[in-house]
Amino acid sequence: MNLSSTVSELCVMTQVMLDRQPTRLHPRHSRVAVLREARYADHAQPAGLVEVLRSAGHEVTVVDPQAVGPGRRQHRLRDVVNSADVMVARGRSDAVLAVLRAAAEVGVPVLDPAEAVARVRDKVAMAKVLRRAGVPTPATFIAPTEMLAARVPPAAYPLILKPVFGDNAEGLKLVMSQRELRLLNWPDRIALAQSHIPGDGVDLKVYAIGNHLTAVHKPSPINPCALAGARPADLDDRLANLARTCGRLFGLSLYGVDCLDTSNGPVVVEINDFPNFTAVPDANRLLADHVLTAAHAQARKGGASA
Ligand SMILES: Nc1ncnc2c1ncn2[C@@H]1O[C@H](COP(=O)(O)OP(=O)(O)O)[C@@H](O)[C@H]1O
Numbered sequence: 415m416n417l418s419s420t421v422s423e424l425c426v427m428t429q430v431m432l433d434r435q436p437t438r439l440h441p442r443h444s445r446v447a448v449l450r451e452a453r454y455a456d457h458a459q460p461a462g463l464v465e466v467l468r469s470a471g472h473e474v475t476v477v478d479p480q481a482v483g484p485g486r487r488q489h490r491l492r493d494v495v496n497s498a499d500v501m502v503a504r505g506r507s508d509a510v511l512a513v514l515r516a517a518a519e520v521g522v523p524v525l526d527p528a529e530a531v532a533r534v535r536d537k538v539a540m541a542k543v544l545r546r547a548g549v550p551t552p553a554t555f556i557a558p559t560e561m562l563a564a565r566v567p568p569a570a571y572p573l574i575l576k577p578v579f580g581d582n583a584e585g586l587k588l589v590m591s592q593r594e595l596r597l598l599n600w601p602d603r604i605a606l607a608q609s610h611i612p613g614d615g616v617d618l619k620v621y622a623i624g625n626h627l628t629a630v631h632k633p634s635p636i637n638p639c640a641l642a643g644a645r646p647a648d649l650d651d652r653l654a655n656l657a658r659t660c661g662r663l664f665g666l667s668l669y670g671v672d673c674l675d676t677s678n679g680p681v682v683v684e685i686n687d688f689p690n691f692t693a694v695p696d697a698n699r700l701l702a703d704h705v706l707t708a709a710h711a712q713a714r715k716g717g718a719s720a
């Protein structure tokens with residue numbers, strides 16, 4: 415993507431959009447713009463959400479802001495924003511975030527806000543927010559790897575190193591000792607390093623669709639174990655409060671909280687914006703209900719006619 419041309423196109427788009435008609439959400443025929451990055455084209459979401467909305471009679475436009483042809487990008491995106499009663503996005507690209515911002519600026523209810531997605535996309539920003547709020551996490555260190563090798567105490571090893579903008583377990587590296595870390599050829603300027611929590615290879619995940627929470631155990635992507643697929647987990651008050659705190663801290667309403675069980679209770683390793691929700695029964699309908707309800711609430715707050 416050519417970022418400067420995208421930014422200037424979006425600036426023009428924002429000016430042109432000033433004459434946008436107010437949002438008019440209707441229980442059976444709202445216009446829903448779904449931003450979807452190409453990598454999610456074959457995923458359970460947002461396809462499931464789109465299907466339920468369409469079968470309920472809503473007009474759904476699915477667009478990938480990165481894939482709109484160069485010459486027509488400005489007009490196409492402008493039309494999408496101008497005609498949306500609500501916008502929902504699955505993606506973290508700069509293009510997706512820019513369109514979300516532009517839409518929010520002209521009063522389109524958006525799920526979730528660009529700022530919220532941006533803060534969980536960046537693992538350093540995420541770690542800082544969690545630390546400041548006192549959310550339990552594994553011991554976390556952020557620095558160039560040479561500095562980590564010099565400063566992180568031996569008792570904190572093994573460490574798991576994570577790329578700042580990584581996801582889907584890509585680029586993770588388990589490091590057993592200071593010596594190994596000194597010799598490591600890490601591709602980025604800095605790394606986020608966490609004490610590795612020993613376990614049975616099972617993650618504890620909480621999925622949130624608005625206020626609706628579902629807890630499941632899932633096999634860790636880095637530690638193959640006997641568990642195949644997802645298994646329901648207990649959602650006690652402590653875990654529910656932890657998940658809701660994470661959602662509130664980042665301003666997300668569609669999210670997943672990846673936790674690990676420890677003898678001191680769950681610790682948070684990551685928060686993901688808009689995951690696939692495959693382990694959530696009736697996820698498609700819950701998503702569709704939440705998108706429309708949240709859009710109504712935002713539209714009322716913003717003074718648009720709902
Ligand atoms: N500190 C940790 N200790 C043990 N396992 C971890 C730790 N951090 C992450 N993992 C494992 O690695 C997986 C991926 O890590 P995560 O932080 O979620 O990165 P990504 O954004 O790439 O998914 C987690 O689901 C968990 O199974």
Ligand SMILES: [Mg+2]
Nearest residue numbers: 582583672684
């Ligand atoms: Mg993860």
